Amino acid sequence: MTSSPRQEPAALLPEDPLAALDRRQRIAACILVMPGIGADGLPDAATAAAVRAGVGALHSIVGMPASAAARYHAEVRRIAAEAGVPAPLIAGNLEAGIGYSLGRTGTDLPYPRGVGVAADPELAYRTALLAGREARAVGFEWTLSPTIDVLTTDQDPILGVRAFGVDAATTAELGAAQVRGFRDGGVVSTAKHFPGHGDSAVDSHLGLPVIDRDLETHEQVHLRPFVAAIAAGVQTIMVAHVVLPALGVDEPASLSATVNRVWLREQLGFEGVIITDSLRMAAVSARWSSAESTVLALASGADVANVKCEASELPQLIEAVAAAVDDGRVDPAELDRSVLRLFRLRAEIASFGAQLPAPDELDTALRWDDPDRAATVDVAGPLSALDGLTVVGDSEFAGRLTAAAAARGLDVGHVAEPATAATLERLADAAAGTLLPVIVPSIALSDEDRAQIAEVVAASVSPQVAAVVVNGVMAAASLAADDAAVIVAPAVDAFGICTEATVDAVLDRLLSAGGGTSR
Template identity: 65%
Template sequence: MPELLEAETSGPSLRRRIAGCILVMPGVGPDGLPDADTRAAVRAGVGALHSVVDMPASDAARYHAAIRAEAEGAGIPSPLITGNLESGIGYSLGRTGTDLPYPRGIALADDPGLAYRTALLAAREARAVGYDWTFSPTVDVRTTDDDPILGVRAFGLGAEPTADLGAAQVRGFRDGGMIACAKHFPGHGDSAVDSHLGLPVIDRDRASLEDVHLPPFAAAIAAGVQTIMVGHVVLPALGIEEPASLSTVVNREWLRNRLGFTGVIISDSLRMAAISARWTPAEAAVLALAAGADVANSKCEAGRLPELVDAVVEAVADGRVSEVELARSAERMASLRDDLAHDRAHPGGAPLPTPGSLDGPMTWHDPARPRTVDVAGRIERAGELLLIGDSPLAARLAAAAGARGVVVRHDEREASAERVAEFASTSGARMLVPVLVPGTSVSAAERGRISAVIAAAAAAPSAATVIVNGMMAASGLAAPGAAVIVAPAVDAFGICSEAAVEAALDHLTAAAGALR
């Protein structure tokens, strides 16, 4: 054992090895480049930096280049640049690059080829901007309509199709030169609590775990996923009384031993209330690494890295964290970088886009696009669209319709049954298009409101199509005289993907004759 310890802990200093197992948030200085705290974290050997936000692609590329230059100047590996790229680089950076469909839209198309293409495109644009690692695909199997957080970010299908689509996205990300991450092990889809706000306690039995929630992760591993994110869920019926992300059983027994995963394990964000309500960032980092995470996803400010490292050094000294296991985590991170370099070394393929070409929002063009929304009922032909709604989705639909040359009017008040009835008698040749954005977990009151709006639209003498954001089946909403488009456009954080906007308009403008 002493020989093993000496062999496995040689190399970088303990502090640098620990820093290499931590993810922090970068800071931006007045010049748009890394601030002093971020540069210090890079020189300390921090393992990963999460995405900058609200920044055009070319500015993000400049920022990431400065990070790499800082690491090169220090003679150490550059931190991996991570991001939530679930609908493309715009998910993190704002309206820049190509907005791609959320997983729910891909599931509606029921096409692993589409899942692959979207991941490949997202990876190419992300790589052009300087990202290394995307925290996607989401392979949670959503089993409850009370889900408050996954929503359109989940495929919304059973275990087998989720596994197929998730595996296709893993291959697409890797072929595009990005590290993929399947999340949120061992499955977040039963939860009626948002772990950003509280700790979900899930009543799940062994059969459900084995038959429903683990297969998509096993498929992702078989497809070559390099990293897996462990979520903050408690599973008391299975003996998991602490958050899964801090459980040795979940990390080492279930994920390592049962599923045979040899890649990098990263915790879900430790700043979420499920964790931060009980532990400080330093305590949470210690607990995550002690439980078997290779990367503690701390997501605290870069300037707090030293206190996190200090806490882990103390935990190593008193035996709570194994120095041998830290050395193994460092080896996994080194292998991850080697895999990334290998994936990016393949010759051939089209050149990457330039960052400047991605600065503005770009329209996603794919033959499958119309199939990424759910449509029920016959959409009638009309000469003009009258959009009703006070949401950003309604505004985006109006702007995109206008950009297509469609005659469109937008009433920016709430889409209520009374307002629809008010316009119904005077709409003439216009198609009434109420736009509704209920919460991710649709309340009984919201369901009643949706039904009332659809009934009012159905009673209108003119054509009407109701657009509803979310996961509900369009066939269960449509009524004679009113078509329904369920568009998975807006997630629980209010981020709207233009891909679903354009897909909805593919149906509306075809019916409207695409007037130009």
């Protein structure tokens, strides 16, 4: 695994970085907001005002091609330079490449679970390297990934394919490889969600997870990947909205001085930037306003309050923090230390060297042609050779499989209705060629989901069914039956975003069984 030479970021810092910033600008520097897009495709008035005020970070714009995103980000930096303030860090989720934020643009990459199925650190590094290069090419500097939570429950309702889904040691190895890959690709990375979200059965977007975790499990399982990420040089860590009462954390970890100052700073020796998970999530927003949670986050030792609100709300957030500084709830010296950490982060980004594509080369959806692509889906049982293909399923995943098969020259049809045993029986009687049922169950598998999958697998003990394709993180062997093949494909996340990389990996495995053509 290669790594580019590291320059000394301190050499790129101004002699006194804080001297040019007044108190309001120092506060703004510790806040992340959502950018808005004007009719001209550039920052709207509220975003431009936030940039001029010195906002520290912008989360990703959405729904535009790569070249338009590059133009937008260049304008953000021009506005900041004109105002004489540090440009906001451009952050985004690269869960499966730049298309995860922008839409169908750039290379769709496998979700972390696909990397976990392959269990190959070199593959983990390559995916992060490519994601980083494409992100930096369009102006992103900061990816809020990798997700290094260790999944220990099958009732997880949110992480799903966004986690590697393997044991702590392998998660640590794959996460560290991605930290290095993102860095060599030109962006800083974020290990999340400290101190581990993989044993929660509650989605913190919807409620506050209270986790019963003992100290040994905490240290040996959930902290292990973060220790490895820090050793690999991760620059930022995102803290989750989880409560761990047995470990003395009775408020959300994201707002806990114990978690930020003791666990991260003192015990793990982390010197980089601490960012909260999104404060608009119900785990926090159901109890506190944006202004209140911003104050609590900065008071507890976070460097960046990930408010993720509209840019127009920045002035009221600044006022709330300024009042908290005045009444002693927020230490101005700690605030200054956070601003300095962010200056160092900018300096490190400026030191990165990476070979980047031109933004307009990324405007269309690109195919991920990695030689190990097929290894990112899990297969159990004998795959049938293809004699024509009829995809059965009413999900976007099923539709994308159909389109990708047609693009490879297969004789393919699509029955856009739920894949059930009755549907398969009807289609088999109609001699519809080789059938490919596709099931996208809920992230946390319900008893109904399991029963449906088992029923479809039982009905697939026939050469006329190529395999049963199931989206998820479970082991394929746990679903397969005698003479019925299952492909578990981590293609769709909890937000419904489907990656083409996994669509192609499924077809790779089917075609490797013989039959059909590919071009």
